[in-house]
Amino acid sequence: MSTLTSSCSWKAGDGVSDQFPAGLRVLVVDDDPTCLRILEKMLKTCQYQVTTCSRSDVALSTLRDNKNGFDIVLSDVHMPDMDGFKLLEHIGLEMDLPVIMMSADDGKQVVMKGVTHGACDYLIKPIRIEALKNIWQHVVRKRKNEWKELEQCGSVEDGDRPQKHLEDVDYSSTANEGSWKSGKRRKEEEDDAEERDDSSTLKKPRVVWSVELHQQFVSAVNQLGIDKAVPKKILELMNVPGLTRENVASHLQKYRLYLRRLSGVPQHQAGVNSSFIGTQDAGFGAISSLNGYEIQALAATGQLAPQSLATLQAAGLGRSAGKSGISIPMLDQRNLFSFDNPKLRFGEGQSQQNLGTNSKQANLLHGIPTTMEPKQLVNLQQSAQSFGSMSMPVHTHGAQSSSLLMPMGQPQARRHVISESGSSRPPVLQANMGQSIMSTGLVGQALGRSGTAENGRGLGHNTILQTSSAMNFPMNQVSDAPVSSFPIQSTFPTSKGGYPEDVNSSIIKGPGGGMPSYDILHDLQQIRSNDWEFQNVGVTFDTSQPGNSVQGNIDTSGLLLVHQGLSSGQSSNGHNRNISAAGKSLLSADGNRQVTTPNVGQPPTSLVDNPVQIKTEGFPDMSYQAVLYPEHYSQEDIMSAFLKQQQGIGPPDSEFEFDGFSVNNIPV
Amino acid sequence: MEVGQMQRRLVEFTKSLFMEGFLDGQFLQLQQLQDESNPDFVVEVVSLFFQDSEKLLNDLTSALEQQNVDFKKVDAHVHQLKGSSSSIGAQRVKNACVVFRSFCEEQNLEGCMRCLQQVKQEFYLAKNKFETLFTLEQQILAAGGSIPATEITSF
Numbered sequence: 001m002s003t004l005t006s007s008c009s010w011k012a013g014d015g016v017s018d019q020f021p022a023g024l025r026v027l028v029v030d031d032d033p034t035c036l037r038i039l040e041k042m043l044k045t046c047q048y049q050v051t052t053c054s055r056s057d058v059a060l061s062t063l064r065d066n067k068n069g070f071d072i073v074l075s076d077v078h079m080p081d082m083d084g085f086k087l088l089e090h091i092g093l094e095m096d097l098p099v100i101m102m103s104a105d106d107g108k109q110v111v112m113k114g115v116t117h118g119a120c121d122y123l124i125k126p127i128r129i130e131a132l133k134n135i136w137q138h139v140v141r142k143r144k145n146e147w148k149e150l151e152q153c154g155s156v157e158d159g160d161r162p163q164k165h166l167e168d169v170d171y172s173s174t175a176n177e178g179s180w181k182s183g184k185r186r187k188e189e190e191d192d193a194e195e196r197d198d199s200s201t202l203k204k205p206r207v208v209w210s211v212e213l214h215q216q217f218v219s220a221v222n223q224l225g226i227d228k229a230v231p232k233k234i235l236e237l238m239n240v241p242g243l244t245r246e247n248v249a250s251h252l253q254k255y256r257l258y259l260r261r262l263s264g265v266p267q268h269q270a271g272v273n274s275s276f277i278g279t280q281d282a283g284f285g286a287i288s289s290l291n292g293y294e295i296q297a298l299a300a301t302g303q304l305a306p307q308s309l310a311t312l313q314a315a316g317l318g319r320s321a322g323k324s325g326i327s328i329p330m331l332d333q334r335n336l337f338s339f340d341n342p343k344l345r346f347g348e349g350q351s352q353q354n355l356g357t358n359s360k361q362a363n364l365l366h367g368i369p370t371t372m373e374p375k376q377l378v379n380l381q382q383s384a385q386s387f388g389s390m391s392m393p394v395h396t397h398g399a400q401s402s403s404l405l406m407p408m409g410q411p412q413a414r415r416h417v418i419s420e421s422g423s424s425r426p427p428v429l430q431a432n433m434g435q436s437i438m439s440t441g442l443v444g445q446a447l448g449r450s451g452t453a454e455n456g457r458g459l460g461h462n463t464i465l466q467t468s469s470a471m472n473f474p475m476n477q478v479s480d481a482p483v484s485s486f487p488i489q490s491t492f493p494t495s496k497g498g499y500p501e502d503v504n505s506s507i508i509k510g511p512g513g514g515m516p517s518y519d520i521l522h523d524l525q526q527i528r529s530n531d532w533e534f535q536n537v538g539v540t541f542d543t544s545q546p547g548n549s550v551q552g553n554i555d556t557s558g559l560l561l562v563h564q565g566l567s568s569g570q571s572s573n574g575h576n577r578n579i580s581a582a583g584k585s586l587l588s589a590d591g592n593r594q595v596t597t598p599n600v601g602q603p604p605t606s607l608v609d610n611p612v613q614i615k616t617e618g619f620p621d622m623s624y625q626a627v628l629y630p631e632h633y634s635q636e637d638i639m640s641a642f643l644k645q646q647q648g649i650g651p652p653d654s655e656f657e658f659d660g661f662s663v664n665n666i667p668v
Numbered sequence: 669m670e671v672g673q674m675q676r677r678l679v680e681f682t683k684s685l686f687m688e689g690f691l692d693g694q695f696l697q698l699q700q701l702q703d704e705s706n707p708d709f710v711v712e713v714v715s716l717f718f719q720d721s722e723k724l725l726n727d728l729t730s731a732l733e734q735q736n737v738d739f740k741k742v743d744a745h746v747h748q749l750k751g752s753s754s755s756i757g758a759q760r761v762k763n764a765c766v767v768f769r770s771f772c773e774e775q776n777l778e779g780c781m782r783c784l785q786q787v788k789q790e791f792y793l794a795k796n797k798f799e800t801l802f803t804l805e806q807q808i809l810a811a812g813g814s815i816p817a818t819e820i821t822s823f
Binding site: 125 | 712717720755756757
C-alpha cells in the first residue's frame with residue numbers, strides 16, 4: 001500500500017527556528033504498517049511534523065515535489081520495492097537530506113553498509129521514542145557542515161549575499177520610518193534569514209558533486225563510453241533532478257582531464273620503458289617512439305590505461321595505488337635518458353649533464369614543480385635526484401601545491417594550446433599534464449639550473465632562466481616525443497634559451513635530437529591535440545607571475561579541472577595538491593579513455609570534501625599572460641613536455657603550442 | 669464484577685504477560701504513547717499488527733511449500749515479522765522469528781518448517797493474550813473505570 005499522510009502543514013521554515021526541534025519535518029518510509037504507525041505516533045509525540053510513506057518510490061517523489069519540505073528522512077532498510085540503501089543514495093544525491101536508517105537487523109555488515117552509504121544514523125528496531133527525540137541533532141549537524149563546506153570552498157559570496165541582502169534591508173529600514181515600514185523590514189529580515197537558510201542549506205548556488213553524484217556520473221559515462229559520453233546523454237542517464245546540462249558538461253570536462261592525467265602516468269613502466277629505453281641512443285627516437293607507443297598503447301590496448309589509470313588515480317588522489325604513482329619517475333627516467341644524450345650534445349648546462357649521468361632515475365620532479373601529490377612528488381624527486389643531481393631539486397616539498405600544478409588543469413592547457421597549433425602559444429606549458437612528467441625530469445633538466453626548486457614557483461622562475469639554455473635542447477626532444485614523426489630534434493634552438501617554451505617542449509620530449517622544426521612541433525601539436533584536451537591547463541599555466549605564479553596559475557586551472565574532491569582550493573598549496581592529484585589522474589587517464597577509473601569516483605577523503613567549486617583564479621587570463629611570461633611558460637612547457645614524454649601522455653599540445661612560437665624564437 | 673476488581677485483574681494479567689515473556693518493554697512504550705488524543709492507540713496498532721502479520725504468515729507458508737524454496741524471500745518475510753512483532757512488544761513471536769532466520773540462513777528447509785510452526789503458534793497465542801487484555805480494558809472502561817497504568821517493577 002502506498003499511503004502518504006501528512007499530519008500538518010507547516011510552511012517550510014516557518015517557525016522552525018523558534019521552537020526547534022519541534023516542528024521538525026520528518027518523512028518516514030517503512031513498508032511495515034505496524035511500525036509505520038508506531039513511528040508516526042512517536043514522532044508526533046516528539047512534536048515533529050510527520051509524513052509517512054510505505055513505499056520508496058512514493059517517498060522519493062514526495063521529496064522531489066517538496067524540495068525543501070523536509071528536514072530529515074527515516075527509512076527502513078528492507079523494503080520490497082526499493083532497497084533502503086538505494087533510497088538513501090538517492091536522497092543524499094538529490095536532496096542532500098540527513099537520512100536515518102532503521103532495521104530490526106543489527107548485524108554489523110548491515111550497519112556498516114548504512115554508514116558507508118551515507119546514513120547519518122542507524123536505529124535498531126524496535127525503536128524507542130527516546131531514540132527519536134534526538135534525531136534533530138542530525139539536521140543541525142548537517143546544516144552546520146554545509147555552511148562550513150560553503151565557506152571552505154570559497155563560495156563566500158553565498159554567505160555574503162544573504163548578509164548583504166540583510167544589510168540592505170537594514171539600511172532601507174533605517175531610512176524608512178513608520179511602523180509599517182519597520183514591520184516590513186522585520187518581515188524582510190525574516191525572509192532574508194530564511195533565504196539565507198534556504199540558500200545556504202537548500203539552494204546551493206553550485207552543484208556539489210558528492211561522492212554519490214559523482215558515482216552516478218561515472219557510471220553514466222562508463223555506460224555511454226568515455227568517448228561517446230556527451231553531457232546531454234549523461235544527464236539523461238543520471239536522471240538527477242535539478243542537475244543541468246551545464247553542470248554535467250563542466251564536470252565531464254574535469255573528469256576527462258582527470259582521466260587523462262591518470263593514463264598519463266602509466267604504471268607499466270616496464271613495458272613502456274623497455275621500448276623506451278631501447279631507443280636511447282636515438283634519444284629522440286626513443287622518446288618519440290615511446291611517446292607514441294605509450295600513447296598508442298594506452299589508447300589502443302587500454303591495458304596500461306586501466307592500471308595506470310587506476311594507479312594514477314590512486315596516486316593522483318593521494319591514495320596509495322599499488323604502484324605508488326612513481327611510475328612517472330620511471331618513465332621519466334627513460335625519457336630523460338633518451339634525451340639526455342641529446343641534451344648533452346647541446347651542451348646544456350649542468351642540468352643536462354645531470355641528466356645524462358643519471359638516466360635511471362630521472363628526476364622527474366626535478367626542478368619541475370608540479371602539483372603532484374606530496375607522495376608522488378617525493379617519488380619523483382627521488383627518481384629525479386638519482387637522475388643526476390639535477391640542479392633543480394624537485395620541489396617536493398609543498399610541491400604538491402606549488403609545483404607545477406600538474407593538475408588537471410595543466411593538461412587542459414596543453415591541449416588547448418596544441419590544438420591551436422601553435423597559434424596562441426598559450427604558455428600552457430602543457431606542463432600541466434606533465435605534472436608528473438614535468439616534474440620529473442623535465443623540469444629538472446630544463447630548470448636544472450635553477451636548482452632552487454621551490455615549489456615550482458621559484459622553480460618555474462629559475463628554471464626558466466636555466467632552461468633557456470637547456471631549452472634548446474629540449475626543444476628537440478620535445479618534438480620527438482610526440483610520437484608522430486617529428487623529426488624534431490635538432491631544429492630546436494637548443495641553446496637558445498630564449499624560448500623557454502621551446503625549451504620546455506623540447507625538454508619534455510626528451511629526444512634531444514635535432515632541432516625541432518616547426519613542422520614537427522606542429523605535427524606534434526596536432527597529434528597531441530587529438531588526444532589531449534587540456535583546455536585550461538595552458539591558460540593557467542602561464543599567467544602566473546614569474547616565480548610564483550606558475551604554479552598558481554596552474555593551480556587554478558587545475559583546480560577547476562579537478563573534479564570533486566580534488567579541488568581543495570583551500571590553500572594555494574591545497575590547490576596544487578588537488579591539482580596534482582587530479583592532474584596526475586588526468587595524465588594517467590589520458591590515453592585510456594575506456595578505462596574506468598575506479599578511483600575517480602572516490603576521491604581521496606581529504607579532497608572529497610572539497611566541492612569542485614574551486615575558484616579559478618585568473619584562469620582565463622593566463623593564456624594571455626603566457627605570452628608575457630614566456631619564461632614561465634617554457635618552464636612549464638618543458639616540464640609538461642617532459643612529463644608527457646615520460647608517460648607517453650605528454651600531450652604534445654602543450655609543447656607544440658608554443659612551438660610555433662618558440663621555434664621562431666629559438667635562435668638557431 | 670466491580671471496577672476495582674476488574675482493574676486488579678487487568679493489572680495481574682498484564683504482569684503475567686510480561687513475566688511469561690509474551691510482552692516486553694516495547695509494549696510499555698506503546699502504552700505510554702497512548703493519550704487522550706489517541707485513546708485507542710494500542711488497540712489500533714496491535715490490531716494492525718495481527719492483520720498484517722496474518723498475511724505475512726500465509727506468504728511464508730506458501731513460500732515454504734514451493735518446489736524450490738527461495739530462502740532469501742522467506743528470510744525477508746521473517747525479517748519483516750520480526751520487525752513488527754518487536755515493535756509492539758510481542759517478545760515470544762519475535763524470538764521465534766530469530767530462530768527461524770537462522771534456519772533460513774542455513775537453508776534448512778525442515779528447520780524452517782518447524783520454525784514456521786513455532787512462529788504460528790506463538791503468533792496465535794499472543795493474539796489470544798492481547799484480545800484478553802483488551803477485553804478486560806474495555807470492560808473497565810465500560811464500567812466507568814480507568815485503565816491502571818502498568819507498573820514497571822522488574823521485568
